[in-house]
Amino acid sequence: MSIRRLPEQLVNRIAAGEVVERPASALKELVENAIDADAARIVVSLAGGGIGRIEVADDGCGMAPDDLALALERHATSKLPGDDIDRVETLGFRGEALPSIASIARLTIESRVRGADGWARTVDNGRLVGEGPAALPPGTRVVVEDLFGKVPARRKFLRTERSEYAACLDVVKRLAMARPDIGFSLDHDGRRILSVQPGEDRPARVSALTAREFADNSLAIDYVRGSAHLGGVAGLPTFNRGIADHQYLFVNGRPVKDRLLIGAVRAAYQDLLARDRHPVLALFVDLPGDEIDVNVHPAKTEVRFKDPAGIRGLIVGGLRHALDAAGHRSAQRPSAAALGNWISPSPQGGEGWSEGVRPRQYALHGPSRSSYADTPSPYPSPPWAEGTVSDHHAAYSPAARAEPATAPPPDAAAFPLGVARGQVAATYIVAEAEDGLVLVDQHAAHERLVLERMRRAMANGGVARQALLLPEVVELDEPGCDRIEARIAELAEMGLEVERFGPRAILVRATPALLGAGDVKGLVTDLADELAAFDEALSLKERIDHVAATMACHGSVRAGRILSVVEMNALLREMEVTPHSGQCNHGRPTWVKLAHGDIEKLFGRK
Numbered sequence: 237m238s239i240r241r242l243p244e245q246l247v248n249r250i251a252a253g254e255v256v257e258r259p260a261s262a263l264k265e266l267v268e269n270a271i272d273a274d275a276a277r278i279v280v281s282l283a284g285g286g287i288g289r290i291e292v293a294d295d296g297c298g299m300a301p302d303d304l305a306l307a308l309e310r311h312a313t314s315k316l317p318g319d320d321i322d323r324v325e326t327l328g329f330r331g332e333a334l335p336s337i338a339s340i341a342r343l344t345i346e347s348r349v350r351g352a353d354g355w356a357r358t359v360d361n362g363r364l365v366g367e368g369p370a371a372l373p374p375g376t377r378v379v380v381e382d383l384f385g386k387v388p389a390r391r392k393f394l395r396t397e398r399s400e401y402a403a404c405l406d407v408v409k410r411l412a413m414a415r416p417d418i419g420f421s422l423d424h425d426g427r428r429i430l431s432v433q434p435g436e437d438r439p440a441r442v443s444a445l446t447a448r449e450f451a452d453n454s455l456a457i458d459y460v461r462g463s464a465h466l467g468g469v470a471g472l473p474t475f476n477r478g479i480a481d482h483q484y485l486f487v488n489g490r491p492v493k494d495r496l497l498i499g500a501v502r503a504a505y506q507d508l509l510a511r512d513r514h515p516v517l518a519l520f521v522d523l524p525g526d527e528i529d530v531n532v533h534p535a536k537t538e539v540r541f542k543d544p545a546g547i548r549g550l551i552v553g554g555l556r557h558a559l560d561a562a563g564h565r566s567a568q569r570p571s572a573a574a575l576g577n578w579i580s581p582s583p584q585g586g587e588g589w590s591e592g593v594r595p596r597q598y599a600l601h602g603p604s605r606s607s608y609a610d611t612p613s614p615y616p617s618p619p620w621a622e623g624t625v626s627d628h629h630a631a632y633s634p635a636a637r638a639e640p641a642t643a644p645p646p647d648a649a650a651f652p653l654g655v656a657r658g659q660v661a662a663t664y665i666v667a668e669a670e671d672g673l674v675l676v677d678q679h680a681a682h683e684r685l686v687l688e689r690m691r692r693a694m695a696n697g698g699v700a701r702q703a704l705l706l707p708e709v710v711e712l713d714e715p716g717c718d719r720i721e722a723r724i725a726e727l728a729e730m731g732l733e734v735e736r737f738g739p740r741a742i743l744v745r746a747t748p749a750l751l752g753a754g755d756v757k758g759l760v761t762d763l764a765d766e767l768a769a770f771d772e773a774l775s776l777k778e779r780i781d782h783v784a785a786t787m788a789c790h791g792s793v794r795a796g797r798i799l800s801v802v803e804m805n806a807l808l809r810e811m812e813v814t815p816h817s818g819q820c821n822h823g824r825p826t827w828v829k830l831a832h833g834d835i836e837k838l839f840g841r842k
């Protein structure tokens with residue numbers, strides 16, 4: 237298809253704005269052009285995070301020498317033959333990308349149509365500096381060098397090479413996911429980063445580009461609503477991540493970052509995931525071209541839907557359908573009225589004993605609320621926590637048993653959270669307090685306690701480490717490894733001793749002692765995600781709550797673990813002396829109480 241200059245009235249309708257902001261945006265345009273040229277293989281190589289050099293070679297249709305000259309002009313495209321900007325079938329349509337890149341870098345484009353000779357042109361920051369015959373196989377090769385090299389005001393807004401490289405990798409991954417029929421490879425600074433073969437099926441391509449385990453932890457989606465189709469793979473709620481970056485969304489084969497779609501995904505998983513956890517998924521929405529407008533954003537990353545509510549319904553419906561069929565139904569929620577009868581801790585948590593019940597043990601055993609940090613808890617630490625249980629302290633442990641109560645618990649009055657009577661669903665501790673019934677979410681509560689312990693340890697000069705018997709190798713994508721590597725010294729202060737182990741792995745030698753040896757892989761993966769959300773300028777200390785909370789989550793008693801009565805009581809006792817223990821790290825209550833009076837009301841006795 238030959239290239240033509242767009243007529244004025246069409247140019248004026250194209251969403252104006254900056255096309256190239258950073259190497260990743262230039263790379264995106266070049267790979268999109270290769271896809272539009274019907275390439276079967278696309279070879280990308282980068283140097284210096286793409287700031288130094290970006291090269292994209294394809295085996296697509298190529299351009300004749302005349303077209304090559306036009307391709308570098310503004311508003312010249314082969315992709316809108318019918319002036320119909322409302323029905324775009326290609327990724328490009330504006331004729332803006334190549335001239336925009338050529339105006340802020342040195343761009344060489346070589347191209348050859350099958351059966352003809354090749355031709356090359358070089359434009360340096362908007363000026364044609366050379367052209368002539370070129371020898372290359374049929375297809376096109378574009379080299380972009382020294383991006384923003386002559387625009388210092390723009391160059392200084394670029395981030396580190398490492399960040400720019402991470403953004404480039406993300407771009408290639410998303411486009412490669414959109415087109416499993418095409419082969420892609422990516423090299424950075426001479427190293428092969430990614431390589432996928434042409435002709436893969438979608439699930440295979442998605443798992444090749446995300447995580448190997450994703451295939452085993454995801455569901456295939458195939459759902460139709462009206463004229464729209466939703467396909468792809470969605471991660472099980474348990475296969476979640478700390479950031480939403482692992483959500484790959486496509487509309488008619490175009491990678492998009494669209495708020496409507498992201499909101500719909502969130503809604504579909506809402507009651508299956510904690511608020512700060514995100515599913516991993518790759519979703520492909522396909523609908524007739526006239527039902528979306530792709531001409532809304534200069535970087536073509538957003539689209540506008542004619543029927544937004546229908547699209548939301550498609551996504552929520554399709555995901556719920558698949559998730560429910562997989563037996564991951566949402567937990568039934570108690571009604572608001574029923575919940576209203578339960579007393580929750582005040583927002584300050586530990587300060588919530590206002591119903592006339594003061595924890596007697598403070599008076600008996602000394603430690604005042606304000607001095608908790610320096611005084612050891614008078615109660616045995618839970619066996620999973622740091623330190624050991626001394627016999628002397630164990631004497632204070634109430635003697636409750638996980639059996640039906642036959643007599644009033646001896647010590648209930650002394651303990652605001654009561655004595656443990658048993659465990660429900662291996663998730664909640666049921667305790668009997670002097671004035672009512674207490675339910676504790678064991679995971680949420682313990683997570684909070686671990687976080688508070690970590691904070692104390694940090695304040696007192698660092699967190700003790702515990703060496704792993706066998707160092708553990710954790711595989712991560714390269715940007716994730718880079719982020720962890722950049723923080724090695726700071727992580728060591730928090731008790732996590734790691735080393736870089738090749739391009740895509742981290743070696744973990746020691747973990748914070750108070751976490752115990754748990755899910756090391758999950759911890760490191762989540763930390764990498766957490767770091768991705770950081771501003772590079774911030775130190776871990778400034779974000780200690782986030783990092784410590786991520787660690788605490790991994791060091792906590794999971795829901796689903798059977799606890800002994802001693803363990804349950806130890807947890808209750810520690811909650812009573814730990815500030816903020818009434819809320820978990822995500823802001824939900826860790827315990828609720830139904831007072832005797834409320835129980836009587838429930839049974840109509842009052």
Ligand SMILES: Nc1ncnc2c1ncn2[C@@H]1O[C@H](COP(=O)(O)OP(=O)(O)OP(=O)(O)O)[C@@H](O)[C@H]1O
Binds near residue numbers: 296
């Ligand atoms: N790799 C390629 N192979 C073949 N033709 C290409 C290639 N890259 C660009 N072209 C031709 O050059 C033209 C201009 O490319 P450019 O990226 O500037 O604009 P576009 O793709 O038409 O629209 P957009 O600005 O939205 O990307 C294209 O329309 C296409 O005809």
Ligand SMILES: [Mg+2]
Binds near residue numbers: 268328333334
């Ligand atoms: Mg283009």
